[in-house]
Each structure stands twice: as structure tokens, then as C-alpha cells.
Amino acid sequence: MSRQPPEQQAPPVQRLRIRYAKRGRLRFTSHRDFSRAFERAIFRARIPMAYSSGFNPHPRISYAGAAPTGSASEAEYLEIGLAQMVDTADIHAALDESLPEGLDVLEVVDAAELGKGGLADLLIASRWLIDTRAPADELSAAVVRFLAEPSVAVERMTKKGLREFDCRAAVVSLSIADTEASPVAGAGVDGPAQLDLVLRHGVPSVRPDDVLTGLCALTGLELSGPALLTRLSQGPLDEETGTVGDPLAR
Structure with missing residues (x-):
């Protein structure tokens, strides 16, 4: 019996770029640990994420320029893709509340308001x-x-x-x-x-x-x-x- 192809997901309708900080003891958080904590925060905050296509869909999150483990940072960045339009202020508040203290959201910006070019290309x-x-x-x-x-x-x-x-x-x-x-x-x-x-x-x-x-x-x-x-x-x-x-x- 042939395996059915996976359902194709709709592309994101909005992309948000997020600046966050790693402070205090959380500077020892590895990039892998942070990505897990961030995905849990997204789930708790009920953010309408867009998902990738394939047999194992995952939320559309792009990380860029992560600081080495053990270093603090006031300028870490990532981008998320959403399935519906949202207010950036609401996302800022929801994520900051859901993340542990020391992983602090500093700014959320709609990528459509920025110039051309991917986030990684700007870092x-x-x-x-x-x-x-x-x-x-x-x-x-x-x-x-x-x-x-x-x-x-x-x-x-x-x-x-x-x-x-x-x-x-x-x-x-x-x-x-x-x-x-x-x-x-x-x-x-x-x-x-x-x-x-x-x-x-x-x-x-x-x-x-x-x-x-x-x-x-x-x-x-x-x-x-x-x-x-x-x-x-x-x-x-x-x-x-x-x-x-x-x-x-x-």
C-alpha cells in the first residue's frame, strides 16, 4: 500500500522578527535549550504559528546569530511565521510572560515594515x-x-x-x-x-x-x-x- 503524501501547509501570512536577551544564569542556556524553551512558550501563549509541510510539521521559526553558551546577550534574534495576522504588542507581552526570567523579549517587529533582505543577512x-x-x-x-x-x-x-x-x-x-x-x-x-x-x-x-x-x-x-x-x-x-x-x- 502506497504511503499518502503529507498535507501541504499554507505559507505564513505574517512574519515577526524578535529581539530577546539572555541574562543572569540563563547565559548558560545552550541554543538547543533555548529553542525548546521558546517552542514551549509559543504553545503556552497560544500563538497562531504557521507550520512547515512534510510528515513531521514543525513551527516556522528561524534562528540567526546565536551567542555562544556561557555568554550573556542583549541582542539575540529570531523570526517566526504566523498563520494569521496579530498585533505585535500582544505577541510581545504573551511571549515575555511565557518565557523564564532571564530570557526576555525586548522587541517584536512585523517583517513587512522592514526593508528587503533576510534576518541572517543583516547580522x-x-x-x-x-x-x-x-x-x-x-x-x-x-x-x-x-x-x-x-x-x-x-x-x-x-x-x-x-x-x-x-x-x-x-x-x-x-x-x-x-x-x-x-x-x-x-x-x-x-x-x-x-x-x-x-x-x-x-x-x-x-x-x-x-x-x-x-x-x-x-x-x-x-x-x-x-x-x-x-x-x-x-x-x-x-x-x-x-x-x-x-x-x-x-
Whole structure:
């Protein structure tokens, strides 16, 4: 007996782009754990999702540019497809209520109100704050030396084994962070300093901890403990100014 073809699902009638944050202990949430938590939140919030076709339909959710496990972020993005038109404010409230504290919805925008281009295509670079717990004077000298190098090789274990790559090429800018404007308490001119890093996305993907590894290996800088990584923004890159823009800007 021949197997019947699966029912074809209707295409989404509305697409929403969502910015969310990973804060506090939830920074240790892996991308897989978050996707499960998000799908449960969608179910609890009774959001009218569109589904894919096939024998195992799944809700139309597209993730892009997820931060590494262990890092906090104020700029994570995803897109969902819906089976009926909804008010973005209602979706914002429903999702924020359904997600656990620390996974916080910051903005919901109708993709039809934005310019052309997929969400992933807009996520060109990220700006990171790295709490190094290193003395400011030593860190400043290390940054100067790092930026003077044409390339800095690092190794990282990947799914395909140990891989060596250049972490310097992806660095758009690297400097000591403005401690007065820093969201991380306890940093100061005479104490532990923070790095303000803008990284270009690419292949291979260079992470902020790769840059820190290369910085320490090159200069002999020693850290008193693990660095705290926070993504402040993610989006299009202004090549002239080196600043990261807003992918949800209308």
C-alpha cells in the first residue's frame, strides 16, 4: 500500500522578527535549550504559528546569530511565521510572560515594515563587552600589541576536531571600555578593566573568547578568572565608522 503524501501547509501570512536577551544564569542556556524553551512558550501563549509541510510539521521559526553558551546577550534574534495576522504588542507581552526570567523579549517587529533582505543577512557584526578581570594598564598595553599584528592564530576544538584560525582578521575594533558607561559594576581605572570589541561575522566564526585567547597568548597577559562576555548589539556594520547598527530599524 502506497504511503499518502503529507498535507501541504499554507505559507505564513505574517512574519515577526524578535529581539530577546539572555541574562543572569540563563547565559548558560545552550541554543538547543533555548529553542525548546521558546517552542514551549509559543504553545503556552497560544500563538497562531504557521507550520512547515512534510510528515513531521514543525513551527516556522528561524534562528540567526546565536551567542555562544556561557555568554550573556542583549541582542539575540529570531523570526517566526504566523498563520494569521496579530498585533505585535500582544505577541510581545504573551511571549515575555511565557518565557523564564532571564530570557526576555525586548522587541517584536512585523517583517513587512522592514526593508528587503533576510534576518541572517543583516547580522554582519557584533559588539561585545568583555569583563577581563585584568589590570587596566596591562590590558591597554596588550590591546596595542594585538592590534599591531597582521594576524593572530588560535586553536579551538570544533565538531570536526581541533582547528587553527586567525582571530585578528575578524576584529573591526578593540579598545578599553568606557567604565562610566559600562553595564558591569565594579570596573574602574585602577581595577579590573573591560574590553569593547566589535567582531565581524564570517567563516570560520570568530568568538570573543577566541580574541581573548589570542590576546593572552600573544602578550602573556594573565587573567585572574574566567572572563564575562556580554553581546551588546548585533546587526549591520557601518564600514566607515565601525559601528554596529540595528537590524530591526525601520
